Amino acid sequence: MDLQLRGISKQYNGKPVLQDVSFDVAKGEFVALVGPSGAGKTTLLKVIAGLEDPDGGEIHCSFASSKERPIILVFQDFLLFPTMTVFENIAFGLRARKFPKTVIRERVEHMLHYFQLENRANAYPAQLSGGQQQRVAIARGMVVNPAVMLLDEPFANLDRSLRLETAGFIRRTQQEFGITTIAVTHDLDEALAVSDSMGVLMKGRLEQMGTPKEVYFFPKNQQVARFLGPMNTIPADMFHLLDMDVAPGTRELLVRPEALDLAADPDGPGTIREVRFSGHYQACVVAVGGRELVIYQKPNGLRTGHRVRIRVNADLGTRE
Template sequence: MTITASKFQSLELRGVGRSFGGVDALVGLDLTVRAGEFIALLGPSGCGKSTALNCLAGLLPLTHGQILVDGTRVDTVAAENRDFGMVFQNYALFPHLTVERNIAFGLQMRKVPKAELKRRVAEAIALVKLEQHATKLPGQLSGGQQQRVAIARAVVMEPRLVLMDEPLSNLDAKLRLEMRTEIRRLHQSLGLTTIYVTHDQEEALSMADRLVVLREGRVQQIGTPEELHNHPANWHVADFMGYRNLVDLDVVSVDGPNVTVAGNGVTLHGTAVGAVTPGTAVRAAIRPEDLVVVSPSLPVRGGNTAKATVSVVEYHGREFAVGVTTPGGQLLHVRSDHAPAVGSTVELTADPARVLVYPLALTGAAALSDEENELLEVRR
């Protein structure tokens, strides 16, 4: 295949911001993207990730900041002249055009010579493995096939940057897994630079070189999948990266990074992330897979134990997902290698290194939204 991405050294977002009617949707986004990187913008609905992508694409003008490619501003350049490819959430295919003609549309608008156009369209169709469907209309294709057409239409332009706005959200679970692998393969084989928007942390972790976690229009953390998975900067990031157990406790003692916290009928040894002092309120974050039911094959870890009552048990193949309630009424999500009886009392344990303790005063907990307070109330 001879389709290749246009090259640049770096893409810089400097203090990029966007407001709507005086309300900030995106604030002070600073990010440098290297050629060939796969960057995922990650966060809940309304966090500003799609706004950031639309600002990059030129579909929204900036309220603040600059976007530069190799030191040259592009935020003042019209969208069609930025040489960026876009893959939309709803595919945005022309229903009356065949697969071939959908993919060829952008090349025709650029008046690419017919022979070259034909060659590039054929290569793009082969890349996404749709040779048998080239003459079909979008309505005759599955969702996954339509998504492949949308991707082919973007890469056939040989863009220097590909922007993807939640491209897999309309697909079923099996197709999402397949398309993840396909998008990553195309990214690597074509030498693309990709910025990908998603609200699915598993999707982002599996595909991206670096993740940018956003909340209420502001960057919470930028790092590799491993960094964000293992070392969330604050409890907002931890919550979004799968630490489903968020427990409000008080600090009992501190010994360097080692901290003991208690409350709601639970006492835990954990690892402080940020400055905490005895007597202060904190929020402990624990992944379900790190909080397990004690058994002969899963003994007590680091002296951490807590009693809880089993309320629900779900079979997940190699393990069981168990919902438990502590004596203080705290709902927790845990894992077990066996199926404990509903209503029985079990002993829980967790490695103190995997119990992350965050100071509430540094995470804006006093100003939680109604939605967050509701969420935390459910967790309690």
């Protein structure tokens, strides 16, 4: 493991901000930490970066942070130097570490080429778009060949149309350079799309850590489930209507709308009450067993009033 966090705790003015946070990060892994505002995400990054001391717990690294292999934190607001050009901003960390001029130029030019900023090398931050500023900030972090890169809300200052595109670019960059990366974000779509592992931080506690699919479809508790998106609560008296095979004594299950499949069936237990178009899917409100379930489906000809059978998708179902 590149990083091991064990029991990290932090307080400000007697108020707990981080409480017993523990997880591992493998070399070259991309970990996304999600959670609501005030959950302690940025504080945790600062502790990992060494900018804050924890009140309890330890961080173990498989490497020694050094001039050649530092831990780099890229802040949400980029913090580019307004009076420096793009070239000078990217070169800043190398110059501060007293690298030779030839090495600085070679590395910066490589970053400019990789991030498609060659024609902006002499521009100033105010002359750049938000996406370009972000690329400069990440290039400035990567040019020093970091052992670990920490990203604080990397998508927060971007238009929605740019977020997934930028998330994909960051992911490809991280994989190509093999940099161990931890990003904190409240943008769930982007976190799900780019991460190898995802953790949910709420009120200073790490509620769950796992692959994006595990955390999303198999949430540890209702708090995690509701934060990550809509859920259907299916009580025990409905299990037979959905042909669900569950352990005896299970009282209810939480199932994502996209983890349920519909099929037309004149003898089915469900009736479609409403169909809402939502872009790449349609949301069907289905009455079944005296309750209503919301089910996401690709447009398939089902309409309001149709009788349907409902099944849990075996690949996307939920654990008890």
